[in-house]
Amino acid sequence: MSMTPIKEDYLKIIFELGGAKKEVSNKQISLALGIAAGSVTEMVSKLKKEHLVTHKPYHDIALTKSGLDQAILLIRKHRLWETFLAQDLNYALPDIHPEAEVLEHVTSPNLLTRLDEFLGHPTHCPHGGVIPDQDGHFQEESYTVLATIPDGQTVTIERFIDDHDLLTYLADIKLSLETQVTVIKHEPFDGPIRVTTNSGQEFNISFKAAHNIFVTDENGAPLEHTTR
Template identity: 50%
Template sequence: MTPNKEDYLKMIYELGGTTKKVTNKQLVTGLKVSAASVSEMVTKLLKEGFVEHIPYHGIHLTDEGLLKASALVRKHRLWEVFLVNHLGYAWNEVHQEAEVLEHVTSIELTRRLDKYLDFPTVCPHGGMIPAEKEILNEKTLPTLVDKQIYDVVKIKRVADDKELLDYLASLEISIGDVYKIMDIGAYEGPILLESDGKQLAISYKAATSIFIDLV
């Protein structure tokens, strides 16, 4: 499978293409490609049995497509663990490197990397790492925008997006941090968090991609 096809399968997965229909427009935005390119690739993936497509409704992964996407996410996240734990990368620096490495990593190298890392189950961004030939079933978690003022929350996972990760790094936010929600701005305004007497404001857009648990 070509790297381009792999990128499409992974993006469909990340956009929720296992439980809902993903639109061509979402793929155009997520992959930063033209509408014509999306239409052409969706047709190819449909013929190869990796997706199902209902005109004017959207696309979702078949079982075979989900298995391929899970294997790709596994490679990506294992490399992120390696880069952070062994090469000193910050968590917001590894996404683009892993994007390159995932496409050139063989099954055998993936097995050896997994063993070398002592079989990690989560990546630096809190995402699950499936075992070999295992379907990735990410735990459904609420996002920061789903909670109320004065809730105390723990950050469990964030979307693997470079712009978001750079933003969170600038605020010195990490997986496992615990915050109390002090205020929620009206009309999708910022969310004010507090920890150890220090306060910080999170944009509504970023908060939709921060997954949490109540403490």
């Protein structure tokens, strides 16, 4: 079994979407990676043959024990490097992902341990994602996306999918972690979602971006997962 960069990207995104705890849909993966649904189906079939994911016809996708173990190591390497780049080298948030992609592939176990120690064993990366510890343990996080929040509800931004275009977009509209937003209106036909912040700023968030922003309730507690 060969592990290619594209397979690694799939394992990481399935983990980010909650595949360690629950099943995630083809549509969620497609939106997160910006890849056509047919291509996702094809790659998921390959991952299933390699016993990295579970998937039955008309069902969603989850990581197997082997897939989860590999995803945890990939996520740990990637997010520790992202933390170093942002915290110690002052990289802008949208620019850390491609650099971390390169660095994670040349990181030995010893270097990974030393990097973790140097950074003080961080539990979250700069865009809010969990960083598994050396034993593979990680904190529970929300898997509810902004797109599923009904009009009128107020939520807290917990984390963003690790995507350059998304992070650039969010920097442009100045939407940051731990911001409270109230959903005003979902425009029809996969249109944008209009929100207002607790400081009174009002703006639109695109349909795709709203599926890649995870939220908690006003007090930071996970919300019951719904689909939309």
